[in-house]
Amino acid sequence: VLGLAAVGAPGPATASPAAGERQVTDLVPVPVHAVAKADTFRLTPLTVIRAGRGAGDVAAYLRGLLRPATGFPLPVVPASPGLSAISLDLGHADPRVGDEGYQLDVTKNDVRLRANTAAGLFEGVQSLRQLLPSAIEAKTVQHRTWTISGGSVLDYPRFAHRGAMLDVARHFFTPAQVKKYIDQIVQYKVNTLHLHLSDDQGWRIEIKSWPRLATEGGKTAAYGDPGGYYTQEQYRDIVAYAASRHLTVVPEIDMPGHTNAAQSVYAELNCDGEAVPPRTDIEVGYSSLCINSPTTYRFVEDVIRELAAITPGKYLGIGGDEAHSTSAADYKTFYEKVSPMVAKYGKLITGWHEIAKTPLPTSAVPQYWDQGGPNADVAAAAARGNKFVMSPANHAYLDMKYTESTKLGQDWAGLVEVRDAYEWDPATLVPGVGEKSVAGVEAPLWTETIRTSDDIEYMAFPRLPGIAEIGWSPKSARAWDGYRQRIAKQAPRWEAQGIDFYRSPQVDWR
Numbered sequence: 001v002l003g004l005a006a007v008g009a010p011g012p013a014t015a016s017p018a019a020g021e022r023q024v025t026d027l028v029p030v031p032v033h034a035v036a037k038a039d040t041f042r043l044t045p046l047t048v049i050r051a052g053r054g055a056g057d058v059a060a061y062l063r064g065l066l067r068p069a070t071g072f073p074l075p076v077v078p079a080s081p082g083l084s085a086i087s088l089d090l091g092h093a094d095p096r097v098g099d100e101g102y103q104l105d106v107t108k109n110d111v112r113l114r115a116n117t118a119a120g121l122f123e124g125v126q127s128l129r130q131l132l133p134s135a136i137e138a139k140t141v142q143h144r145t146w147t148i149s150g151g152s153v154l155d156y157p158r159f160a161h162r163g164a165m166l167d168v169a170r171h172f173f174t175p176a177q178v179k180k181y182i183d184q185i186v187q188y189k190v191n192t193l194h195l196h197l198s199d200d201q202g203w204r205i206e207i208k209s210w211p212r213l214a215t216e217g218g219k220t221a222a223y224g225d226p227g228g229y230y231t232q233e234q235y236r237d238i239v240a241y242a243a244s245r246h247l248t249v250v251p252e253i254d255m256p257g258h259t260n261a262a263q264s265v266y267a268e269l270n271c272d273g274e275a276v277p278p279r280t281d282i283e284v285g286y287s288s289l290c291i292n293s294p295t296t297y298r299f300v301e302d303v304i305r306e307l308a309a310i311t312p313g314k315y316l317g318i319g320g321d322e323a324h325s326t327s328a329a330d331y332k333t334f335y336e337k338v339s340p341m342v343a344k345y346g347k348l349i350t351g352w353h354e355i356a357k358t359p360l361p362t363s364a365v366p367q368y369w370d371q372g373g374p375n376a377d378v379a380a381a382a383a384r385g386n387k388f389v390m391s392p393a394n395h396a397y398l399d400m401k402y403t404e405s406t407k408l409g410q411d412w413a414g415l416v417e418v419r420d421a422y423e424w425d426p427a428t429l430v431p432g433v434g435e436k437s438v439a440g441v442e443a444p445l446w447t448e449t450i451r452t453s454d455d456i457e458y459m460a461f462p463r464l465p466g467i468a469e470i471g472w473s474p475k476s477a478r479a480w481d482g483y484r485q486r487i488a489k490q491a492p493r494w495e496a497q498g499i500d501f502y503r504s505p506q507v508d509w510r
């Protein structure tokens with residue numbers, strides 16, 4: 001039942017946003033162009049969401065965001081003459097917004113969101129959402145006024161790839177936990193979720209032709225904690241959920257190292273034909289598939305075929321990191337055989353940047369994880385035309401401790417405070433890898449020490465929004481001083497959403 005009391009008293013025709021509320025210039029990621037206006041749209045029980053052709057799904061998503069806290073009906077309608085409306089239109093946007101950008105205009109009378117694609121509308125909805133009071137994130141009806149700060153935004157991403165990686169191998173996270181993280185990260189226009197599905201400590205995806213990978217190899221996790229795995233059906237459901245939020249899942253099977261879980265359940269994956277004991281410690285670099293055995297390639301091809309069949313996204317991750325127990329010659333031999341399998345099943349290659357040492361098609365997108373500086377193999381691949389996803393460990397690794405006293409995480413790449421995670425640029429890290437060679441950025445969360453959703457949130461917030469901004473916003477539009485003000489204004493939203501974030505002393509949270 002909608003009491004008119006929820007609307008509150010009508011305010012002045014033009015009002016500047018109440019203290020603490022956000023204007024278009026406060027958005028995270030900061031937009032390409034944003035002009036705030038002293039005009040306020042008021043959401044009421046009579047407001048409708050007008051969805052143009054093709055905008056219905058995003059309109060329904062927006063309605064789902066706004067209804068719990070407002071309690072308003074917010075019907076999605078095809079046309080709305082004379083009504084208070086938020087309208088979502090496809091195809092009438094400035095061409096500069098491209099495939100993922102949007103234009104947003106908020107006036108006293110209406111809210112107009114335009115884009116060329118549903119993905120663009122979705123990103124625009126994330127901006128619109130941030131212009132409402134933080135209480136909009138509450139799960140129950142809040143009796144208060146709902147204003148949207150006025151202004152105009154024209155916005156589009158710097159890079160096509162804005163990713164987060166979740167390591168579900170060291171510790172397992174349920175589909176519900178993965179979906180929760182998806183909802184948290186898409187707020188900051190992250191459009192890719194890389195799932196690290198296998199490692200020494202556990203195998204997390206059902207492979208029907210090698211069933212014990214999941215049923216046995218999935219039982220373990222780091223430090224002897226309980227494991228788990230996704231059935232193919234559960235994985236498809238995660239992928240579909242992600243797609244409904246314009247997020248692409250990139251599955252990764254790590255190889256030829258990080259394979260102890262598989263080698264502990266299938267003896268034939270070992271050169272001596274003997275299964276290795278399962279391991280739950282967090283050492284890296286000790287395992288290797290048997291490079292000269294045909295069984296290895298039958299196994300890898302089966303895995304790639306099954307994974308490709310359940311993955312609508314273009315990319316498959318084929319690992320490649322820290323193969324310290326595979327000789328350089330074997331490493332090259334391995335990828336000469338494995339890389340073509342990805343194309344055979346209709347996918348493109350991604351993997352850790354060490355794969356740049358091997359012959360790769362220029363469509364492959366390696367992920368750089370080192371700490372910047374010269375790297376001849378990476379530069380040579382960039383010169384050949386490969387693009388890179390940039391995840392410098394000393395800036396983008398969400399498993400690095402913030403300070404010495406952070407209880408979770410590791411520190412091999414140093415301490416990564418909020419400012420360290422924010423102040424870097426992906427196009428100036430590695431000589432030879434400039435703007436044109438950067439596909440985007442990704443914030444990996446390795447989970448040796450991460451066990452719960454609270455742990456994920458504490459390490460990701462507030463660093464992940466900063467990395468998302470690096471991927472989205474023009475370099476010229478962002479700087480630490482402005483960012484620390486803007487990120488402070490996100491905190492009440494995280495509180496309303498129940499996100500357990502790190503209150504860095506570098507930010508005045510108020």
Ligand code: TNX
Nearest residue numbers: 284321322352369399410446
């Ligand atoms: C390095 S960097 C790894 C992972 C670990 C991580 C811990 C990279 C590609 N591999 O195996 O989980 O460090 O920070």
